[in-house]
Every structure is written in C-alpha cells, then in structure tokens.
Amino acid sequence: MTLQEQELAAVFARLTGEAARDPLDTQALLAALVESGRRLFGARGAIVQYTPGGAAAIQTDGTDGALQALAADAVGWREGPGHDARTTGCALIDVDVTTRPTQVRWPRWSPRVLALGHGRVTALPLFSKDGPAGCLVLFTAPGSLLDERALKLSRSLAETAGHTLSLQREVSESRVLAGQLEHALSSRVVVEQAKGILAARYDLTLEAAFARLRRYARSRQRKVADVAREVIEGRIELPTD
Secondary structure (H helix, E strand, O other), X not given: OOHHHHHHHHHHHHXXXXXXXXXXXXXXXXXXXHHHHHHXXXXXXXXXEEOHHHOOXXXXXXXXXXXXXXXXHHHHHOOOHHHHHHHHOOOEEEEEOOOHHHHHHOOOHHHHHHHOXXXXXXXXXXXXXXXXXXXXXXXXXXXXXXXXXXXXXXXXXXXXXXXXXXXXXXXXXXXXXXXXXXXXXXXXXXXXXXXXXXXXXXXXXXXXXXXXXXXXXXXOOOOHHHHHHHHHXXXXXXXXX
C-alpha cells in the first residue's frame, strides 16, 4: 500500500468517525473533508459546499479563513466551479483560472482566486442517493502539473464523503422521527390515562370521556395532551355537561 493509499484509508476512518459522533456535527465532517482533500490531492487549499437534502441553506468550509470566505461568497454569487459542479453533477478537472474564458465565466470568483495565489482548480461533486448534494473544490498553483493518481484518490474521497454525508443526514432525520414518535406515544398514553380517570369519575364511556376532554381543550385553545396531563395530576376539574 502506497503512502497516498494509507492516507486515504486514514481519511475514510476519520470521516466515518466524524459521521458517527453523537450529537451529529456536519460542520466537523466538512472540515475533515477539505483538509483531507487538500492532503490527498497535494493541493494548496480546498473548499466544500454542501446542500443536505436539497435544503435552501448551503453549508461551506475551507482550509483557511480566506478560502472559507470565498466558499461562502461564491454561494451568494452563484458562480465558480463549486456552484457548477454542485448544480450539474459534472466534475471540472484542472481548470486554468488565468484564462480569459474562465474569467468571463466566473467574473467575481476568478479574480478573487488569483488574488489568493491559486491558478488551477479541480471541482468534484458530492453525490447523495438523490443526486448531487455538494462539491469539493481543490486549488493548485499556476502551472502545476495534474497528478492523475492523486486525482483518482480524490475522486474516491469525494464519492465516500458524499455517501457518508448522506448517511449522516439519514441518521439525523431518523433521530428526529424517533423523537416525534416517542412524543406522540407519550401523549397517547397520557390521554388514555385521563380518559380512564374521567370515565370513572363521571360514570362515562371512554368515548364520552375523550369527547369531554377534547371539548374542554378546544374551548380554551389548548392541546388535548396538556389538558389530559393536568387531569391526571389533579390540577384541573373538568365541568360536567
């Protein structure tokens, strides 16, 4: 196993570790991604743009403060290789930022990159199961030669990162759903207990007890579960019909 392959294996382990953290921290995973991409590609710097689940807000990160600012500004400009790769799903390989066509294509992005001392850029989309969800952008110096092996490893990194980010989002959504289900179940149990208390207290059927409970809650614009909890705790006495 070459040194680059060993580095890639270490990167995969790091990404997996970040994705398994509780609570989930997507920003930490993005930070690990840009630094890992820079090292694998031998790049001078890297940025990432990520749109989880097609959300309107785009999360960004970079290997230094200047690139972090560029990543955020590029989102607002809707230009640059990151925007193009993220929205089309097509990689941009070894683009020369110094050329006139590139500067016309990205009029705000290109001068900023050149001012930072970068001359060439490679943008690799990050795919989720629903399509492109982000992009990893790698910067190299003007005139630097493209390392095909490093590019291959960086593609593997982008593929793994996209899969990992997608899994992380699914875990997060599952936890939210589990919390909602738990709350719904808890509320149902409370309501059933209150129904039993009211049925016994007023000699009602369970259906009639629930109707009285719901009528009381609606008349005061409150949740049935909240009123039921107060009935159980003896804090309110429902009026008789």
